[in-house]
Amino acid sequence: MKVLKLIIKNTFRHKLRTFLTILGIGVAVMAFGLLRTVVTAFDSGVQSSSADRLVTRDAVTFINPLPLSYLNQMKQVPGVKQITYMNWFGGTYIDQSHFFARYAVDPNTFFSVYPEYEIGRKTLSEFESQPNTCIVGSGLAQRYNFKVGDVITIDGDIYPGTWEFQVAGIYKPEFKSTDAMSMFLNWNYLNEEVKQTFPARADEVGWYVERIGAGANPGEVSRNIDALFANSPAETKTESERQFQQGFLASAGAIISAMDYMSFVIVGIIMLVLANTMIMSARERTREYAVLKAIGFSGRHLIGMIFGESLLVSLLGGVLGIFLTYPVVNSFASFASFLGTQLSVQSITLITASAAVVIVGIAAAVFPIQRAMNTRIADGIRFVG
Amino acid sequence: MFDLIEIKDVEKVYRRDSIEAPVLSGINLMVKDGEFLALMGPSGSGKTTLLNMIAGIDKPTSGQIVVGGTDISKMSESALAKWRSSNIGFIFQFYNLIPVLTAYENVELPLLLTKLSKSERKQHVESALNIVGLSDRMKYYPKQLSGGQEQKVAIARAIVTDPVILIADEPTGDLDKNSAEEIMTLMQRLNTEFKKTIVMVTHDAHTASKARVLRRLEKGDLLPAEAEAA
Incomplete structure (x- = not known):
């Protein structure tokens, strides 16, 4: 013993x-x-925020949209390498208990600015060319058994109506901490629909995301972007993606x-x-x-x-x-x-x-x-x- | 025979807050090697305190206790623990076996402190249990044994390391007459056949009569030696 x-x-x-x-x-x-x-x-x-991404939103609140017309001016700011934009789409899938994030994104630039959402070239090309398509995260696809070709019906609230999106592809998160539960739909399609139903809300984006070049000073780039729109009806606030995420989570x-x-x-x-x-x-x-x-x-x-x-x-x-x-x-x-x-x-x-x-x-x-x-x-x- | 235990001018005073309670005063006692000594006395006479000091689990307030040439009254706690493991075997009134261990494992406990191999430990345990006549109860748990058998296992645990001295505190106090008789016969055998020096505390005159020397304590004083008990 x-x-x-x-x-x-x-x-x-x-x-x-x-x-x-x-x-x-x-x-x-x-x-x-x-x-x-x-x-x-x-x-x-917050942890998965990229150090080389900045987010530009309305200076008062990110609920207020920004004009699409800012895009070309922002592209000219020294240090800005790539830029994309998106809107919070909202809506309801089945009922309120089946919540997941739904964004309208610019299909031509979004996946370049967010390379951690991995999709194939063919899938991207289909997403770009087919207006009423969407890309869903692998986690979301797994939960709801979404497959390529399936149609997801969303009952709109910010953008009223019944919206149908065909799944063009499933993105894979590059890292464990990368969001795998989102749905990205084609911003161009949304904008075209809005032009017909709510023309006053057309050509508006929720926020811009800029990818800055190596060696660029994020603080300086942010100040230069915001300076462009100072004293305009829609002043901007540009901050690092981490700060943006932290601000978003502050409510919780x-x-x-x-x-x-x-x-x-x-x-x-x-x-x-x-x-x-x-x-x-x-x-x-x-x-x-x-x-x-x-x-x-x-x-x-x-x-x-x-x-x-x-x-x-x-x-x-x-x-x-x-x-x-x-x-x-x-x-x-x-x-x-x-x-x-x-x-x-x-x-x-x-x-x-x-x-x-x-x-x-x-x-x-x-x-x-x-x-x-x-x-x-x-x-x-x-x-x- | 030489004096194995020498108790010289031992005093013991218990202190609680500012109250002092003298328990033993000026005790002088010599116990020869191979002796079987019974200490008797009424409750509060200090017999268990004296026994505890001989066993090295309590220390005198003043005086000296020398066992086998070693002054144990000045030893540190850890040195005393080591000393006890090789010199003293304990037999308690309520046996104090570990209930989750078998008879074999209870007897083996003191050997875990030695460097003996498993097979050597087995040999020692079997031999000790054989001496007390419980070779057939090795795998029994304490609750499966009678009081007398439990005390025999406790005696086997006390002798398994082959200690010089056995310390017994009311060894028959919790036993019926027949079992008590068996235990005392066993202890006499350990004294005569295995030459163990035994110091036993009891309040029972019949049990005390089995010892070879009887000493009485009264109010902390050791009374003059009486004739040999047995």
């Missing part, structure tokens, strides 16, 4: 209590994993912060659950620890045994929690498409959860160890729990 065997036997001495503790830790780790996954997903848009900032804090509160809860179990175990075993000390086991041995037991329970709970996280995140993802990115458990979440479980395992053992060490052998042997 080795000490490890003793640790295992002690851990499962009260099977129901150990099982409930492991289950409690597992559920808490799962909740931690889910919250961290959602927070990470919120943040992924409080929720994200709350989730962030909650995830760490959960770590505290895990510790309390485990500490409670460990304190009960240590109290019940006061006499045994005294006997072990009497027959020659040193403080180091007891510390090892108590730490070992605490770590074993917390690690088992952690493993259970991590296994539970995957199906829970997947089922949560089915109604969390508003995040605009595919929810997936990131390595950093697993590493954080594992580290939290180890820290909790160690911390929860501190008090029982202190008790075991400080109890005199003679007192411990007489102890009646």
Whole structure:
């Protein structure tokens, strides 16, 4: 028999209590994993922002459109290498619960400015030439089983009416953090339709995205763009894509912060659950620890045994929690498409959860160890729990 | 026979906050190698405190305790733990076996602190269990054994490292008459056949009569030696 065997036997001495503790830790780790996954997903848009892209929007609010006529002037600004534009299309697919991002994009320039959305040349050419087509993300296609040639019907709100778009292709995200849940439709088609139904809203874009050349100063380029339209009816505000994304998420900032804090509160809860179990175990075993000390086991041995037991329970709970996280995140993802990115458990979440479980395992053992060490052998042997 | 245990002018005072409670005063006692000593006395007389100090699990407030030539009253806690593991075998009133371990594993516990190989440990454990007559109960858990059998396993655990001294605190206090008789016979055998020095605390005169020397404690004082008990 080795000490490890003793640790295992002690851990499962009260099977129901150990099982409930492991289950409690597992559920808490799962909740931690889910919250961290959602927070990470919120943040992924910001993280995946390109350093060489600037976004120009209306100076007051990005809800206000900008004239398409700005395009040619902006192209002339030194440092601007490529430029594209897009509109938030909105609308409803099936019902409000089936939310995903829908943008009208310039088919000729969009995928050059956003090379991380990977599509084939043939697909792009079809998208450019066929007005009522769209490109969907691989994550979105997977969720709704969209295939090339399928027709997606959208009930418009910003642009009223029933809109039908044929899937011309499916883009693949270059990176894990790249949005795979969006639908891009042809801006030219939208504009032509708007010209006929709402002529006053024709030739308007939601925002411009500029790709700047190597060596260009983003701040200077931004200032030069905005200077072009100063004192005009539609003044602009140009900022880095990261700043734009952060501003976009600011409205949800409080929720994200709350989730962030909650995830760490959960770590505290895990510790309390485990500490409670460990304190009960240590109290019940006061006499045994005294006997072990009497027959020659040193403080180091007891510390090892108590730490070992605490770590074993917390690690088992952690493993259970991590296994539970995957199906829970997947089922949560089915109604969390508003995040605009595919929810997936990131390595950093697993590493954080594992580290939290180890820290909790160690911390929860501190008090029982202190008790075991400080109890005199003679007192411990007489102890009646 | 030489004096294995030498207790010189030992005093013990327990302090709690500002209150001092003297438990033992001016104790002088010599225990010869191979002796079987019974310490008797009423509750609060200090017999268990004296036993604990001989075993190295408590320290005197003043005075000296020398066991086998080593002054244990000045040893550090970790040195004492090591010393106990090779010199002392404990037999408690309530056996104090680990309930999740089998009889074999309970007896093996003290050997985990040694450098013995698995097969050597097995040999020692089987031999100890054989001495106490429980070779056929090796795989039994404490709850599957009677009180007497549990105490025999505890005795096997106490002798498995072949210690010089056995310390027994009310070894029959929780047993029926027959089991108590068996345990005392076993202890006498350990003393006579295996030459173990035994220091036993008991309040039971019949149990004490099995020892070869009887000493009484009263209100912290050791009374003059009486005639040999057995």
